[in-house]
Amino acid sequence: MVNPGVGILDRRAVVARLLRDRQDLLVVTGLGSPTYDVHAAGDHPGNYYLWGAMGAAALVGLGLAQARRDRTVLVVTGDGEQLMGLGGLATIAIAKPANLVIVVLDNGHYGETGMQRSHTGLGLDLASIAEAAGFAQALTVTDQAGVEALAQAIKEPASGPRLYAVKITADNPQRSLPPRDGVHIKNRMRAHLGLGVS
């Protein structure tokens, strides 16, 4: 492999597998391709799609996970988005939310801006960083067996936050665009959770 930061897994297939039979899962997506990937797997009122605020995804997930301890919150984001929120991994590690799972679709590149290499494409290991920070589990997933194990792990209880760096190919599938109205998707999720909508 020319670039060790790039994987062989197909991002759309990975996300579709993780969201198959999603049950009570709540999902927060990082801007760019992860937002399109989650939408392509099927729009759902339990999804909150970010279209900006780079670095926010895992921390929106933290606030949601702390408010709803009875639900598993899955953050689906990219390597560039998570790298911008690297300090947030420290905040999540000490907050210890057992119901928060972060999946980083890691292709080692900034796909939205012209496929420039990211830090992970230049050797940085996000799972090791999360493990050193104190995540309950932090793994790099490189093959389909790992994806199946991850899909299972999401449904199981944990003792603290988990992060999985899933090594995907560096390509840009056709965009699948969810609503861009942040108020609409906010109120849609709150209604889905039985909360008041203003």
Add this chain to the structure above:
Amino acid sequence: MSKITVAASDSLEEADPLDWPNAIYRVLKQHDVRQMSYVPDAGHSRLIELFRKDPDVVANLLTSEEEGVAISAGAWLGGQRSVLLMQSSGVGNCINMLSLATIARFPLLMIVTMRGEWAEFNPWQVPMGLATEPALAAIGVRTLRADTPEDLVAIVGSAAVLAYGADQQIAVIISQRLLGVKQW
């Protein structure tokens, strides 16, 4: 769910005016704040301590202030109210993240202690002190400034209603004059 209580005006009836952290804490509790996030600041030390001791509030220590903007949004998605405490220098760290709160009209209540504006001995605090309120205004966050403890408690109560009731993004600015000169 929409428990809106305006009790700020009587919050200081028995209180020592210098005990504004306790008065603010009571106002925020009346508004059912369940999550609090912060980067430590001397001016907020009492309020941080009160929240950290409260078993009904989740307190998140942040590495940088913008993290709290995102946590507040997530808390609201899940039905909880949150408050974000920081020093004025932290406002500069928040600017792009505040687009999340403003574009999606997430209720946001920030309480900002000022540096760099009153009897400031550290020149490095001055630039961000000058920029704090203009920067917040530029990104669409309304600022409400308090110069006395009495005003502060009333303003926090008003800000809580504006944020959690009217989906506004509000920063309560605690003036450095109110906080007192930092002992060095």
